[in-house]
Amino acid sequence: MTGPQLLTNLSTIAADYDALLCDVWGVLHNGVRAFDPACAALKAFRGKFGRVILLSNAPRPASDIEGQFARLGVPPDCYDVIVTSGDAAREDLARRAARGRLAMFHLGPERDRNLYAGLDIALSDVAGADIVLCTGLFDDEAETPDDYTDMLAAMKGRGLTMLCANPDLVVQRGGRLVHCAGSLARAYEAIGGTVVYYGKPHLPIYDVVRAVAGGAQRMLMVGDGLVTDVKGANAAGIDVLFIADGVHGEDVREFTQAHLAELFAAAGVHARAAMRTLVW
Numbered sequence: 001m002t003g004p005q006l007l008t009n010l011s012t013i014a015a016d017y018d019a020l021l022c023d024v025w026g027v028l029h030n031g032v033r034a035f036d037p038a039c040a041a042l043k044a045f046r047g048k049f050g051r052v053i054l055l056s057n058a059p060r061p062a063s064d065i066e067g068q069f070a071r072l073g074v075p076p077d078c079y080d081v082i083v084t085s086g087d088a089a090r091e092d093l094a095r096r097a098a099r100g101r102l103a104m105f106h107l108g109p110e111r112d113r114n115l116y117a118g119l120d121i122a123l124s125d126v127a128g129a130d131i132v133l134c135t136g137l138f139d140d141e142a143e144t145p146d147d148y149t150d151m152l153a154a155m156k157g158r159g160l161t162m163l164c165a166n167p168d169l170v171v172q173r174g175g176r177l178v179h180c181a182g183s184l185a186r187a188y189e190a191i192g193g194t195v196v197y198y199g200k201p202h203l204p205i206y207d208v209v210r211a212v213a214g215g216a217q218r219m220l221m222v223g224d225g226l227v228t229d230v231k232g233a234n235a236a237g238i239d240v241l242f243i244a245d246g247v248h249g250e251d252v253r254e255f256t257q258a259h260l261a262e263l264f265a266a267a268g269v270h271a272r273a274a275m276r277t278l279v280w
Helices: 036-048 062-072 085-098 110-115 145-157 181-190 204-211 226-236 257-267
Strands: 019-022 051-056 081-084 102-107 121-123 131-134 161-164 170-173 176-179 194-197 219-223 239-243 273-275
Touching: 019 036, 036 051, 051 204, 062 081, 062 085, 081 085, 081 204, 085 102, 085 110, 085 131, 085 161, 085 204, 131 181, 145 181, 161 181, 181 194, 204 226, 219 226, 226 239, 226 257
Parallel strands: 019 051, 019 219, 051 081, 102 121, 102 131, 131 161, 161 194, 219 239, 239 273
Antiparallel strands: 170 176
């Protein structure tokens, strides 16, 4: 079983590509602070080889991500454009609302309300909803998907479709992992509920990426999620640089080709290369 090429510097393979797709949480920051060497690596790639597109499963518009970057210390000159699953979800909500006023139950925290601000949508409880928008848990610091068993059952009882604006199962926040919308979507599917996903690993988001890639043909995905970043890039035919100390950091017991090959085989994915953290 052959594992990925082990790197200590992105510059080792950077010249092979004319665009870099980069995950955000776990690669550029951990929700508390920016990773300065990673930001510097993206800036160096921009200066030498091509565009940098940040591809995030954040359930918020790109403008909200820019505001978060300002707080965390991610500099604006390390990327060209941000593509989020939140923007893709908003576009779909806008199309649905254009067909007639939509009653929607928002399953997620108040901070994600900008995702549907200005659309012809009436917020509702589960009993009166036409559809459910899931952007995460109400309190991801204290709750798990098990706390939503009754709510999901009620949604299933009404035959409601869930729009999942963040397919991630968990994400790093500081030194711990918290559950994301994807974990609720998975639980809903497990009881027979219908889910529409936006973002990685689902292929439509890569059509958006190619539209903003400025004609780039040789793209490299940099990410830490096996079932989102790596799986999605594999399906889209894009090379992958796996960051091993992100969301799967606890699973990477040994940073060796053999151990990574085992992890990849278990997830049914592959990557060209791997690094502990993103460094130029």
